[in-house]
Amino acid sequence: MRVALFIPCYVDQLYPSVGLATARVLERLGCEVVYPEEQTCCGQPLANAGFATLAAPLARRFLDVFSEFEAVVCPSGSCTSMVRNHYHGLVGGDPRYPAVRAATYELCEFLVDVLKIARIPGRFRRRVGLHQSCHGLRELRLASGSERRVAPFDKVAPLLRSLEGLELVSLSRPDECCGFGGTFAVAEEAVSCLMGRDRIADHLRAGAELVTGTDVSCLMHLGGLARREGAPLAFQHVAEVLAEAMG
Amino acid sequence: MSADHAGRAARFAADEGRARWHDGALWAVRQKRDRLAAELPEWEELRERAARIKAHTRSRLADYLEQFEREATSRGAVVHWARDAEEHNRVVHRILALKGITRLVKSKSMLTEECGLNAFLEARGIEVVDTDLGERIVQLAGEPPSHIVLPAIHKRREEVGALFHRTLGTEAGLSDPTALTAEARRHLRERFLGAQAGLTGVNFAVAETGGVVVCTNEGNADMGTSFPRVHIACMGVEKVIPRLEDLGVLVRLLARSATGQPITTYTSHFHGPMPGGELHLVIVDNGRSRLLADPAFQGALACIRCGACMNTCPVFRRSGGHSYGFTIPGPIGSVLAPAWDPVAHTSLPFASSLCGSCDDVCPVRIPLHDLLLERRRQLVAGPGSISPGKRLAMRLLGFALRSPARYQAAGRLLRLALGRGPRWLLYGPWNRWGRQRELPPAPPATFREVWRARQGQGAKGVGGG
Amino acid sequence: MASREQILAALRGAAAPAEPLPATPARGVTHYPDPVARLAEAVLAVGGALVRAPTAADLAREAAALAQRLGARRVVSEVPEAGAGTVRLSDISDPHDLAGVELAVLPGAFAVAETGAVWVAAGELRHRGIFVVAEHIGLVLRADAVVNDMHEAYARIRFEGPGFGVFIAGPSKTADIEQALVIGAHGPRSCTVLVVG
Numbered sequence: 001m002r003v004a005l006f007i008p009c010y011v012d013q014l015y016p017s018v019g020l021a022t023a024r025v026l027e028r029l030g031c032e033v034v035y036p037e038e039q040t041c042c043g044q045p046l047a048n049a050g051f052a053t054l055a056a057p058l059a060r061r062f063l064d065v066f067s068e069f070e071a072v073v074c075p076s077g078s079c080t081s082m083v084r085n086h087y088h089g090l091v092g093g094d095p096r097y098p099a100v101r102a103a104t105y106e107l108c109e110f111l112v113d114v115l116k117i118a119r120i121p122g123r124f125r126r127r128v129g130l131h132q133s134c135h136g137l138r139e140l141r142l143a144s145g146s147e148r149r150v151a152p153f154d155k156v157a158p159l160l161r162s163l164e165g166l167e168l169v170s171l172s173r174p175d176e177c178c179g180f181g182g183t184f185a186v187a188e189e190a191v192s193c194l195m196g197r198d199r200i201a202d203h204l205r206a207g208a209e210l211v212t213g214t215d216v217s218c219l220m221h222l223g224g225l226a227r228r229e230g231a232p233l234a235f236q237h238v239a240e241v242l243a244e245a246m247g
Numbered sequence: 248m249s250a251d252h253a254g255r256a257a258r259f260a261a262d263e264g265r266a267r268w269h270d271g272a273l274w275a276v277r278q279k280r281d282r283l284a285a286e287l288p289e290w291e292e293l294r295e296r297a298a299r300i301k302a303h304t305r306s307r308l309a310d311y312l313e314q315f316e317r318e319a320t321s322r323g324a325v326v327h328w329a330r331d332a333e334e335h336n337r338v339v340h341r342i343l344a345l346k347g348i349t350r351l352v353k354s355k356s357m358l359t360e361e362c363g364l365n366a367f368l369e370a371r372g373i374e375v376v377d378t379d380l381g382e383r384i385v386q387l388a389g390e391p392p393s394h395i396v397l398p399a400i401h402k403r404r405e406e407v408g409a410l411f412h413r414t415l416g417t418e419a420g421l422s423d424p425t426a427l428t429a430e431a432r433r434h435l436r437e438r439f440l441g442a443q444a445g446l447t448g449v450n451f452a453v454a455e456t457g458g459v460v461v462c463t464n465e466g467n468a469d470m471g472t473s474f475p476r477v478h479i480a481c482m483g484v485e486k487v488i489p490r491l492e493d494l495g496v497l498v499r500l501l502a503r504s505a506t507g508q509p510i511t512t513y514t515s516h517f518h519g520p521m522p523g524g525e526l527h528l529v530i531v532d533n534g535r536s537r538l539l540a541d542p543a544f545q546g547a548l549a550c551i552r553c554g555a556c557m558n559t560c561p562v563f564r565r566s567g568g569h570s571y572g573f574t575i576p577g578p579i580g581s582v583l584a585p586a587w588d589p590v591a592h593t594s595l596p597f598a599s600s601l602c603g604s605c606d607d608v609c610p611v612r613i614p615l616h617d618l619l620l621e622r623r624r625q626l627v628a629g630p631g632s633i634s635p636g637k638r639l640a641m642r643l644l645g646f647a648l649r650s651p652a653r654y655q656a657a658g659r660l661l662r663l664a665l666g667r668g669p670r671w672l673l674y675g676p677w678n679r680w681g682r683q684r685e686l687p688p689a690p691p692a693t694f695r696e697v698w699r700a701r702q703g704q705g706a707k708g709v710g711g712g
Numbered sequence: 713m714a715s716r717e718q719i720l721a722a723l724r725g726a727a728a729p730a731e732p733l734p735a736t737p738a739r740g741v742t743h744y745p746d747p748v749a750r751l752a753e754a755v756l757a758v759g760g761a762l763v764r765a766p767t768a769a770d771l772a773r774e775a776a777a778l779a780q781r782l783g784a785r786r787v788v789s790e791v792p793e794a795g796a797g798t799v800r801l802s803d804i805s806d807p808h809d810l811a812g813v814e815l816a817v818l819p820g821a822f823a824v825a826e827t828g829a830v831w832v833a834a835g836e837l838r839h840r841g842i843f844v845v846a847e848h849i850g851l852v853l854r855a856d857a858v859v860n861d862m863h864e865a866y867a868r869i870r871f872e873g874p875g876f877g878v879f880i881a882g883p884s885k886t887a888d889i890e891q892a893l894v895i896g897a898h899g900p901r902s903c904t905v906l907v908v909g
Contacts, residue, residue, distance in 0.1 A: 007694050009648065013658040014665075014687045016694035023698070035698050040654040046645055048601065050623030050633075054645035061649065086620075138603035146281065147559065147607035149290040173274070177561045181600025186679045188598060190257035191565050193683040194266060195600070224684030272891050289741045302731040309723040322874040328716040380897060381888035397888065404890045424892035432898055439898070440808055456871040466844040466884040466899025473841020474807050484723065491871070492736045495863040499740075499826075509754065510827040510862075510881045513844070513899070519874030521840060536722035545728055 001115075003031045004066055006074035006083075006104065008216065009041035015216050021243035022075040022107055028246050029115055031071075039065045043090070044082040048182040052090060059090040067096040071114065072104040075239045077136020077214045080106040085139050106140055106214060107239055112155040118162070122245030125165030129208030129233075130157055131199065131222065132175040133215035142214065146175050156214060156238060163245045169206035176202075180221040196225045203233060210234040212241050251594035256566035270564040272400060277558040279507020280608065286509070287499065296496050298612040301549035304488055305539060311454040311487045312530065318457025322519030324526040332362035335481065335531045339364060339446070342479055342527050343373055348443040354461065354468035355379045356448030357395050357552055358481050358531060361574045376438045378467035380431050387414045393568030395575055396505050396554035401567050435467070445471030449482035450551070451497060452528075455490040458518040459528065462501060462511040469515055476524040480517065484535050485548040497551065500610035505553040538586050543621050547582050549611040556605035556615055562598055571595060578605040582618045585626070593632045596622035658693060665689035740826060740861035747825040747858040748907055754828030758882030759895050760903040764855075768793045771908050775817055775850060778904055782848050784814035790837055791819050791852045794906070801838040810839055816846035816900075820853035821877075822868060823905065826861040828881050830905060831869065835876030843880060844899040851880060855909035 003026055007019040023033045043058030062083065066072050074080045083104045091097050111117040136142045136156075143154040161168055179185065179195025186192075199222055203211050211226075211233055213219055223235040236244075260266045284290045304311055316326045327342075329335035335358075343351065351368065353359065353375055365375045365386075377386040381398035385391065388410055392398030399407070408422040417430045447468045451460040459480050461468040472478040488497065502508045520526035539545050557563045557577030568576035573584040573592060581599065584592035596619045605615040626632040647657040664673065666689035674681040692700075713721070744750035752762040763778075765771040775794035779787050788810075789797030794817045804810060818837070820830040830851045834840040843849060859865050869877065884899030895901060 009654070009658075012694040013661060014690060016690050016692060016697050019694035020697060020701075035695075037695060037699075038651055040651055041648040043648070046641055046648075048620070048623075049637075049641060050596075050620070050625075050627035051641045051645070052624050052627070054641055057649050058645070134600070134602035134604075138607060145607060147604055149284050149287070175604075177600050177602035177604070179561070179600055181602070184597065184600045188253050188256060188562070189679045189682060190253075190260040191562050192600070194260045194263065194565050195561050196684075198267075198270075220687050221684065224680070224686065227685040228683060275891060287740065287742070289737075296734050296736070299731060299734045302729075303733040305728040306730045308726075308728065309720045312720065312723070322871075328714075328719055330715045330718055334715060378898070379888070380886045384888065397891070399888055400891070402889075404892070407889050424889040425894050427889055428886060428894040428897060432896065435898060436811070440811055458871055464884070465886050465897035467897070469841065469844040469878070470898050473839070473844060484719065489733060490736075491869060492863070492866050495736055495861075495866040499862050506887070508758070508881075510758075510824075510829050510879060512758070512881050512884055514829070514879040514881075516869075516871070516875075516877045518835075518871045518876065521835070521876065530719070532719045532722065536719060536726055539723060539728055540726035542729075545726070 001031050001071060002069070003033050003071045003073050004069040005033060005035045006039065006066065006072045006079065007035070008074065008076045008079045011075065011216050015237070018075050018216055018237040018239055021237065021239040022073070024243045025107070025239055025246065026073060029111065029117060036065045042079045042082045044079055045182055047082065047086055047090070056090040059087050060094070063091060063094055063096045063100055067100055070103055071110070072100070073107055073110045074104065075107045075214070075237060076216065077106050077133045077140055077142060078217065080104055081135040081139040106136055106142065108156045108159055108214060109140065109142055111159060118158065120159055120162050120242055120245060122163050122242070122247060123165050124163040124241055124245040127167045127169055127207050127209045128160060128241070129169050129171060129203035129206060129211045130160060131178060131211055131213035131218055132156070133213050133218045134177050136214045137175055160212070160238070160241065169203070169208045171202050171206050173202055178218045178222050180217050185221055193225060196222050197229070200226050200231050200233065204231060208233065210236060212236050212238050214238055252566070252570050252572070252598040253594060255570035255572070256598065259567045259570055260565055266565050269401060269567060273558045273564045276397070276507060280504055280555055280558065283503040283507045283509060293496055293500055294610055294612050297500055297610055298549060300488060300493050300496060301611050305545060305548055308484060308487070308539065311489055312484060315452055315454040315457055315487050318455065319528055320457070322457050324457065324519050324528050327527060327529045329529055329531045331533045335362045335529060335533065336364050336367040338529055339479055339481070340368060340371055340373070342477070343368070343444055346477065348373065348477065350374050350441055350443045351446055352376050352378050352438055352442040352471040353446045354448065354463060354471050355382055356446070356481055357575060358448060358483050359446070360392065362531070362533065376435070378435055378438065378471055379463070380428065380465060383431060383435065384410065391569070393576065394554060394557055395552055401569065439470045439474055442471060442475045444475045444477040444479060446479045446481065447472060449480050449486050450501070451494060452482050452487045453491055453494065454487050456518060458516050460494065461515045461517065462513065464512045466513050469513055476521070477527070478517070478520065478524065479527045479529065481529045481531060483531050483533070501551055501553055504555040504608065504610040534587055541586070544582065544586060544618060546613055547579065547618060549613050550579050551611055553610055555608040555610065559604045559608045561602065561604070562600065566598070571598070578615045578619065579613070582615060582622060585622050589626070589629070589632065593626060596626065662689040737863050738867070739863055744825045744860055747860060748855050750825040751823050751828060751858050754825060755882065755905050758828045759885055760828065760882035760905060762905045762907060765906055765908050768908065771852065771906060774906055778850055779815050782815055782902070784848060786813050787815045787817070788813050788842060788846065789817040791817050794850070794852055801842060804839060807839045807841050810842055810845045813842065813846045815848045815850065816842045817850040817852060818843055820851040820905070822857040822859055822865070823853050824862060824865045824879070825858055829879040831865065831877060831879055833875070833877045840876050843878065844884070846900055848902045849900045850904045850906055852906045852908060855907050
């Protein structure tokens with residue numbers, strides 16, 4: 001299957017290993033991976049701050065870049081959700097939008113829902129805390145979440161648990177927000193950091209050695225806090241965990 | 248001193264011990280909600296039904312209010328209408344003044360908070376005693392409530408003890424909640440017995456039967472309306488629901504969402520006055536018809552004031568209700584406030600990480616985090632509100648991101664700064680990210696560069712410029 | 713234009729989108745095969761107590777025992793089978809004189825297994841406030857008058873004319889001080905449901 005990589009702007013610039021890991025995982029699972037180089041940013045940082053008019057050209061650009069692909073895979077729940085759930089106000093009338101929307105997936109949901117992968121062969125002997133990023137969880141519904149009374153499901157945790165030796169620790173608040181929230185991280189810095197430090201404390205109490213998740217933005221925020229306070233925690237995106245395990 | 252949410256929140260969060268205590272207290276209420284919601288297998292269907300009952304009612308609100316008025320009047324109630332807060336206060340005052348009433352007891356009503364009723368009446372010589380324990384505590388403390396269901400959630404028991412010692416003359420150093428509640432029971436019983444009128448809010452107004460439903464755990468609404476002969480019940484226009492049977496859905500959702508109980512201790516259904524008494528129903532607009540006419544935000548009128556969104560909000564829990572500066576705090580308050588005063592409440596839609604937890608606990612399925620984002624869009628699209636600095640930064644960002652060449656150049660600059668910038672410069676006071684967090688390290692190459700190298704390509708992609 | 717007309721016109725002018733009124737369920741999903749047993753659990757969960765009295769004689773005995781346990785001397789009974797009480801509501805003209813009633817035994821029309829709530833048509837009593845001002849209350853109801861859930865409950869309620877009815881679920885309570893549960897806020901400090909039959 002031919003898959004186009006949608007690499008978030010900050011992953012391209014600051015966390016290229018996450019993009020590489022995403023490509024490796026997909027290639028190892030039999031996909032032909034291409035990377036359309038004209039992509040820049042999905043527009044989420046602008047859209048989330050309320051600047052819809054500034055985000056609209058970026059949304060149109062996204063359609064320009066990705067409209068010919070049958071599958072677009074992204075190692076970010078929030079960027080994927082931007083395209084699937086928040087583009088209608090920006091490019092809703094564009095005839096290319098429905099197809100692009102239907103073709104765009106976050107990495108884990110692509111593995112589970114499209115490639116029908118339930119287990120990943122590989123070894124990852126660490127105690128891992130899973131941070132469930134909010135947009136992936138509550139907008140893409142990558143898992144059932146703690147608020148709703150629905151039959152439980154999860155598209156991320158089982159992939160991690162299928163790795164030999166990986167122990168997923170039990171958090172006291174499995175899906176509380178880390179506090180990144182885009183410009184919130186800076187505009188409401190005090191509360192943002194208190195939220196992040198509480199997440200870190202939860203992971204430490206649960207015995208995690210490594211924190212993983214579907215969104216680098218959350219990991220960047222938590223990682224920044226952890227490094228400042230000297231917390232003994234490593235941070236790796238789910239793609240990196242899977243890629244490392246697959247070898 | 249900053250008057251916006253961020254400033255107040257920073258001060259609240261600075262006392263980390265207290266912020267964590269407040270956060271823990273509200274998280275416990277959220278967990279109780281989870282347990283009680285789990286008892287009903289049809290919980291999600293009930294939410295959906297409630298949302299549709301409210302949406303239907305909104306589509307025929309005037310009709311239902313007229314039916315409610317007819318039915319209530321036929322049962323002996325007197326119905327008054329008030330366009331705004333000022334008129335509401337004058338209507339209530341007139342009812343009391345005509346009878347020479349100077350002692351009023353009041354059970355919880357966020358509407359009367361919104362209208363500033365207490366101050367209005369007190370300025371005219373009427374003593375108003377808030378009888379809900381949490382409300383009485385904040386009244387004695389001279390503060391507004393910090394939560395619509397748990398008004399004194401921000402107060403520690405020792406603080407309540409000190410407050411009662413100062414204002415009620417109870418013994419110094421008392422802090423046991425049971426003992427303090429017993430003191431309040433004694434003190435308020437006198438007020439109930441001495442009251443000349445009782446004022447309540449309205450949880451639901453039933454159009455079919457002209458009745459008003461008031462839910463409390465303490466019984467203060469009933470205490471306040473069983474001794475005095477005059478009962479005044481104040482309601483926003485959105486409180487009306489079509490039929491008695493709709494209460495089956497809403498009552499099953501309300502207490503479970505609010506406090507994690509299957510039902511409040513008392514769910515009182517008032518139809519007309521008590522024999523020999525008077526029941527005055529005051530129906531209030533105060534901006535609600537304007538909200539109803541706003542296609543983007545009319546859904547916010549579904550709110551049944553349960554407070555679940557506040558309990559689940561990680562920001563509310565760590566910043567406290569007072570940091571919102573509006574009658575109703577938290578997610579729903581941040582959606583409603585700009586409708587009342589867009590200038591004063593500019594910061595509220597940004598007092599959120601848009602995590603979406605509030606949407607998923609709202610018993611009437613208000614898409615709160617989507618509405619907060621819409622508020623942001625409208626604030627940006629309108630004049631003022633957003634700082635020129637922020638607008639410029641966003642425009643520059645948009646400009647850079649629209650072209651691959653500019654985007655890559657900007658990225659190169661960023662990585663250069665991160666990689667080579669001296670620490671004293673990078674982590675100066677201007678860097679709010681860096682106050683408590685390390686900046687991300689700069690990788691030697693971007694994904695794009697590594698990918699090209701990996702694919703063995705030297706050519707650029709299509710487009711660019 | 714009067715306020716009423718202005719408000720109604722503004723609401724009509726808002727033209728909120730049409731939405732059909734959904735049907736309400738006749739019953740909740742969970743059916744309790746033994747409603748009284750479930751009621752007992754639910755009453756306990758809301759801080760109350762439930763006592764079974766198979767016959768009318770048992771009722772009188774249990775009511776007397778309750779009064780004795782509570783040390784209640786000023787007792788109002790609106791349920792003749794439970795005893796006459798020591799104070800008659802009909803003898804009291806001023807509701808303020810209700811303060812000091814230590815136990816009020818009142819008739820419950822029916823109870824709700826799901827929530828532990830008892831429906832009391834207090835508006836039919838001489839002084840409706842007795843249910844909240846008494847220090848303790850006993851609510852008497854028949855074992856066959858326990859419905860499954862709130863949907864079934866509301867199907868049994870009518871308000872053709874003026875009236876007052878209240879669902880009572882346990883004793884008065886508050887958690888307003890540090891979320892610490894305290895029983896007996898302003899209303900009764902205990903609530904005993906007496907199920908007859």
